[in-house]
Amino acid sequence: MDKGRVGDETRVPIGSDVDILTARQRGRALASELGFPNSSLVLIATAISELARNIVLYAKRGEIVLGRIERDGHQGIQVTARDEGPGIPDVGLAMQSGYSTSGSLGLGLPGVRRLMDEFEIVSGAGKGTTVMAKKWKR
Amino acid sequence: MEVPILKQGPYLIASVQSALTDADLLQLRDGLVEKVGRFRSRGVIVDVTALDVMDSFASRMLRDIAHMIRLRGAETVIVGFQPEVAFAMVQLGLTLEGVATALDLEEGLAFLDQKIKGNERGQGPRG
Numbered sequence: 001m002d003k004g005r006v007g008d009e010t011r012v013p014i015g016s017d018v019d020i021l022t023a024r025q026r027g028r029a030l031a032s033e034l035g036f037p038n039s040s041l042v043l044i045a046t047a048i049s050e051l052a053r054n055i056v057l058y059a060k061r062g063e064i065v066l067g068r069i070e071r072d073g074h075q076g077i078q079v080t081a082r083d084e085g086p087g088i089p090d091v092g093l094a095m096q097s098g099y100s101t102s103g104s105l106g107l108g109l110p111g112v113r114r115l116m117d118e119f120e121i122v123s124g125a126g127k128g129t130t131v132m133a134k135k136w137k138r
Numbered sequence: 139m140e141v142p143i144l145k146q147g148p149y150l151i152a153s154v155q156s157a158l159t160d161a162d163l164l165q166l167r168d169g170l171v172e173k174v175g176r177f178r179s180r181g182v183i184v185d186v187t188a189l190d191v192m193d194s195f196a197s198r199m200l201r202d203i204a205h206m207i208r209l210r211g212a213e214t215v216i217v218g219f220q221p222e223v224a225f226a227m228v229q230l231g232l233t234l235e236g237v238a239t240a241l242d243l244e245e246g247l248a249f250l251d252q253k254i255k256g257n258e259r260g261q262g263p264r265g
Binding site: 017018020021024025028038039041042043045046049050053108111112114115 | 158192229
């Protein structure tokens with residue numbers, strides 16, 4: 001995956017349901033500033049909501065980092081969800097549709113991948129979880 | 139922000155005005171389930187026109203509301219899903235199966251009127 005240029009970043013600490021709201025509102029504001037159409041704002045905000053929710057559910061706390069990126073003259077937004085929680089022992093399994101360890105909550109990662117253009121996850125048992133997702137302006 | 143719940147004849151109408159935290163959603167659920175008994179309401183409308191994000195938790199809460207209200211003997215209809223929100227929900231696999239939806243408040247009221255008349259007919263002769 002290309003790195004893309006990472007500009008100034010916004011960090012939102014995640015520890016409660018109120019932070020989930022803050023993160024998605026910040027993300028929406030940044031994407032709006034970047035000129036994404038309304039339909040994309042909804043997708044980006046929804047993806048951030050699910051990523052932040054996963055942090056609260058599985059790791060209790062972590063952070064969402066929002067940043068503008070650029071590649072080949074295209075602008076985009078990068079959403080990074082980072083925690084030092086228990087991690088995901090089997091990432092492949094977690095990426096299968098319908099898989100969730102907490103029952104009906106957090107349909108989660110495969111859904112987030114569908115909402116965004118690029119998706120990358122690094123995790124392992126005891127290693128925490130980092131999810132990087134990008135959306136490009138068309 | 140707490141969602142106001144208005145009594146309108148035999149119905150309760152909850153109009154979501156702004157983004158909701160999980161705590162707000164739980165409060166909405168509990169408020170509706172309680173008020174349906176207090177006002178002996180026959181139907182509930184939850185208007186989500188103002189919502190720009192419907193994630194897995196919010197979606198589960200709406201489903202829980204509809205199912206709990208049904209167990210209390212009333213009907214629920216969710217109205218006002220915006221096109222972009224509907225698209226994002228489908229991408230996430232949040233289909234709200236078993237929950238009645240309508241385009242807007244007007245359609246929601248028409249749905250409940252019809253549903254409740256239907257239920258009353260099914261209960262035998264009246265008047």
